[in-house]
Amino acid sequence: MMFLEELALFIGRWHPLLVHLPIGMLILAFAMAVVDRYRKQLEYFSAIRFTLLLGSVAAIVACITGYFLSRNGGYEADVLGYHKWLGVAVAVISVVTFLLYRAPTHAKIWIQVLRSQRLMFLLIVVILVGVAGHFGGTLTHGEGYMKDVLPTALKSTLGIAPPKEGVFTLTNAQEAVVYQDIIQPILKQRCQSCHGEKKREGGLALHNQQAMLQGGDGGAVLVKGDTVKSELYARLVLPEGHEKRMPPSGRSPITMDQIKLISWWIAAGADFERKGKELPQSKEILTILTKLENGHQEETSLYAALPAAPPLPKDKIQAWQARGIKIMSIAADNNMVMVNAVNYAQFSNKDLEDLLAIKDNIVQLKIGRTAVTNAGMITVAKFPVLHRLHLEYTAVTDEGLLHLQRLKKVTYINLVGTKVTQQALIHLQKIPTLTHLYAFNTQLRETETGEGNSKIRVDTGNYVLPYLPSDSVIF
């Protein structure tokens, strides 16, 4: 039986080659049939018949080899189903069509009716060939292998949005089971479209513990405690462009933080049960874990956790731009904007109110060295997605900052050169998201409030580089 199994596999491998024969032949038959229909003086009939015969036989052969190939597994079941039955349909209908292309003889009336429509049959065959072929391509190259590489200009014309990446978050990384809650979601996001339950490329599946321990055709992928020997990690850090690097080029890459988490988990023994707090954590890992908790994705996708911003009113933006207020979207195809008033020193509280029209769009507000005052901070507090706020060298004082407590997303506030005092820190400490506060050239001196536990990194500047004797040695 072993021999037959192996023979089946061997025959199966011919499918991708042989499958092109019926495609070419059937399309050729169709092309000749069309010409034959509209240019009667050409005598194609026997050629059509012959091509159809070959095409039908080739289609049947393709079906058989395809069946053998599918038995090896590793393909996504749904797509495989479509491809298989469409392929069979092509074979069947092409045989029928071949039978309809016969010299006119006496036949039953219904056969004659069918014969008059034989060009239609051929058309259906060709359409089915196209659809089946596309599914075949999807099986080999993965979902969206054509759509994803459409020229960007065409994509936007056709309204195809770039694929969105799912974000997973944790409420408490320390209490979470590392494998189940951290590693498995990463594998799901990055690996399992090829190494999953349905499709096991290289014999490897990563969708559960058993499959992971089992490894792939090349043996185990997980060596507990040894990242270098664990293919699961080693393949991720091969140089870009390396043939064996995973995820392969063309697939969405895995982030550096995710690689580090995988390495952390393997190095700590690749345990499937233990919780975050039970594994040793370096400072770096701790930072990454905290990021997961906050729902922050990797910083490269700055602002990614935000809902899509509403469209921008073109006429208003035009008016602002004309006044010198720069409205810059943070990235192509993104309606989040940064506002910069560097060329408009007259920028006032009134302008802030105007900007409320796009309050759901503004993530960064650079209104340093402008005429905004404390009263304007009431308006600033109404910007729900504001992340970075520049107020340097404005007339804003502690009193104004009190209003900013209502900001939900702000991480950075620049107060350089303002009249704020120590009180500012007490006010701003109540913003849970705030991490960076710049207070150089202000009355704010201490970086701690005394209450402790502040996550805010306060930079009060005043750095000096003391004179060193070597500063004046000339060689």
Add this chain to the structure above:
Amino acid sequence: MKDLSKLLNEAQQQQLHAVTRRHFLKECVAGIGSIALGGLLGNCGGGVQRADGAFDLNALNPLVPKSPHFPGKAKSVIYLHMAGAPSQLELFDYKPALHKLHNQPCPESLLAGKKFAFIRGVPKMLGPQATFAQYGQSGAWVSDHLPHFSKVVDEVSFLKAVHTDQFNHGPAQLFMHTGNARLGRPSIGSWVTYGLGSENSNLPGFVVLTSGGKTPDAGKSVWGSGFLPSVYQGVQCRSKGDPVLYIADPDGIGRDLKRSAIDAINEVNKEEYKTFKDPETLSRIAQYEMAYKMQVAVPEVMDIAKEPAYIHELYGTQPGKESFANNCLLARKLVEQGVRFVQLFDWGWDSHGTNPTDSIDLGFRNKCREIDRPMTALIMDLKQRGLLDETLVVWGGEFGRTPMQENRDNSDMPFLGRDHHTDAYTIWMAGGGIRNGVSYGETDEIGFTGVSGRASVHDVHATMLHLLGFDHEKFTYEFQGRPFRLTDVEGNLIQAIV
């Protein structure tokens, strides 16, 4: 008015010339059609994809802010180029083994198949001419030549095994700044301003500051715009005299008169553009406008005399001089004002050992002293103003220097020196989304070549563009029928430092 109508007349005549030519071309419909199609398709593929037509509204201003591919962490860049190529072996790449080999002949195996700019025959090894220690939490190795800089190493990431393929200054500088050793490509500053525009419409988007003395060997092409519209080329500002040549109005010409003159010229140019659609015409219009605004804005921003004393003390600046220190302070001021790319060139780093100034143990140390305080101050000052996290600071030369002592034409040099070396040198970056305190890449025991974490010039460019929000493989400009990239067909993001 008379002059204006004369100019308009001339423009009209030009137009008539064009019409006759068009008339002929109209006859070849197929030809025209395919040209138009090519143009359309070219427009679809090339250039930066904008988020929204709304940001395109000012077609007359090519420097209007534009969006990158994805949200970038860095908004501006300060590039400190040490022209002449400083020795990594006396600054950051500590090689104790090289001490032991000092004055011994270089092993043949290192020389086999290698070509050097000046070394001939068998040179002797030259031990590190500096004392090293580790600094900061990151434990970065820094030599005693940079005592101030050693205090900010935790803000910095080092690339220890950068390599290039050019061993002469001119081509290597071109490669470092344009991604190609031959003339004609846009510099990285031009690419960045082309991609992102400028946030401040009163200042150039790309400013170049030189420390005086020699300009880079590769000439002004290192800040040229290549095939990009010339509006994106670097504007060289001087820290002594008029910041930009001829920026002051000539005697007897007032601001108003200048304005009406520029208006008239721009009117003519707009007509010209409507007819011929040459982007260079737009560049010209934008440049006239920019020059007019710059007359007020530039002298203001370029004046460091008004800075408080403690800032001068921090940087070691002396107003009115042409110096690297002054340029560092200016760079901070420019970035603060929304300038996109500030390119600094220092000179005198070519330590061959031909004379005291160009020697590793004398002149080189003077150079180190000259840059140590200002570049450290720059990082500190950007940090205290909350600018460092959005400003990428890059420091480096065009190549490194050999672990061997130079023996020009196979004879001993009068002073200690090192030859040009392409296989390994150090570049550091700080701010703008760079990780803190990473040292990436390692060289072999004597610092001859990188053994791990090698980074090419293209890799450095890819990383810089990434921090600014660009996928270097998609950031292209259509020229002569093919989309060009800063990184050509190479370059990988150095993930370890971002």
